[in-house]
Amino acid sequence: MIRIALGVEYDGSRFYGFQRQKSTKETIQGHLERAISKVADHSIKSYCSGRTDAGVHAFMQVIHFDSNATRTQQEWIRGVNSYLPNDIRIVWSRDVDESFHARFSANNRSYLYNILNDKTPSALWSQRSLFIPQKLDVRLMKAASRYLIGEKDFSSFRGSGCQSKSPIRNIESIEIERKGSFLTLEIKANAFLLHMVRIVTGTLLLVGKKEIKPKEIEVILKAKDRRYAGKTVSSEGLYFMGPQYPKKYKIPTYKNNLM
Numbered sequence: 001m002i003r004i005a006l007g008v009e010y011d012g013s014r015f016y017g018f019q020r021q022k023s024t025k026e027t028i029q030g031h032l033e034r035a036i037s038k039v040a041d042h043s044i045k046s047y048c049s050g051r052t053d054a055g056v057h058a059f060m061q062v063i064h065f066d067s068n069a070t071r072t073q074q075e076w077i078r079g080v081n082s083y084l085p086n087d088i089r090i091v092w093s094r095d096v097d098e099s100f101h102a103r104f105s106a107n108n109r110s111y112l113y114n115i116l117n118d119k120t121p122s123a124l125w126s127q128r129s130l131f132i133p134q135k136l137d138v139r140l141m142k143a144a145s146r147y148l149i150g151e152k153d154f155s156s157f158r159g160s161g162c163q164s165k166s167p168i169r170n171i172e173s174i175e176i177e178r179k180g181s182f183l184t185l186e187i188k189a190n191a192f193l194l195h196m197v198r199i200v201t202g203t204l205l206l207v208g209k210k211e212i213k214p215k216e217i218e219v220i221l222k223a224k225d226r227r228y229a230g231k232t233v234s235s236e237g238l239y240f241m242g243p244q245y246p247k248k249y250k251i252p253t254y255k256n257n258l259m
Contacts, residue, residue, distance in 0.1 A: 002067055005093070005249075007251075008032065008060070008062070008089070010061065010088040013055060015087075028061070040071075041069060042067070047102045049102045050103070050109050053195070055127070059254045060242030062251065073095070076090070096249055108190050109191065109192065113185040113201050114128060114182060114237040115183040115184070115185065117132050117133075117178075118133065130201075136208035144204055145174040149171050149172070149173065150171065154168070154193055157196050157229050158199075158226060175187075198234075199230065199232050202231045203217065203229045
């Protein structure tokens with residue numbers, strides 16, 4: 001058996017999240033496994049670097065699977081893409097050794113929120129940005145984000161139904177930038193709790209709207225209570241940028257992938 005890693009790009013607007021579900025065929029993983037199984041000529045099971053929610057897009061999701069089929073990298077790419085809908089695409093393929101695991105080998109993962117901060121919503125960006133009409137103070141949001149950096153208990157930013165055994169996560173960086181009417185909020189961590197990115201973003205938006213002060217983030221963290229943090233904002237405008245792996249696996253990063 002050969003272990004194959006694939007880089008996957010998708011527009012998540014019409015899908016019910018990444019993970020396969022018994023109740024619907026319209027999941028990213030479901031489409032991928034059916035397409036790969038046709039090319040491999042046998043049933044395959046895939047593993048991903050991060051399970052995205054319904055409506056979330058991905059610049060570079062990474063999956064791996066094992067197969068006894070002999071295919072070149074380009075044959076995997078072209079073959080699988082021929083069976084996928086236009087809003088899911090394989091962008092690269094790599095043969096990897098059996099020590100590689102799409103989820104457990106990753107050093108970190110990054111998500112990015114694209115926020116339209118304008119008085120009027122956009123037709124073109126309606127499913128690719130989070131619309132916030134209130135004026136946002138980026139300086140205050142940056143100040144608040146500093147309280148979230150490092151290894152901490154993120155119970156206050158954990159969605160109900162989260163199955164993780166521990167609420168401890170390590171946020172490596174949060175970068176917030178404004179470009180005209182758009183704000184980008186990129187967050188990198190070793191891993192994320194259920195809805196953690198959406199709750200962190202919702203809380204930082206409260207700071208940006210001046211509904212709470214930056215230092216209150218510290219109080220919210222210490223409370224370890226979901227009721228203290230902001231709301232879980234919509235997944236519109238949320239992008240899974242991708243994972244980073246040890247160099248020995250020679251897996252492209254999302255930044256390399258975009259060039």
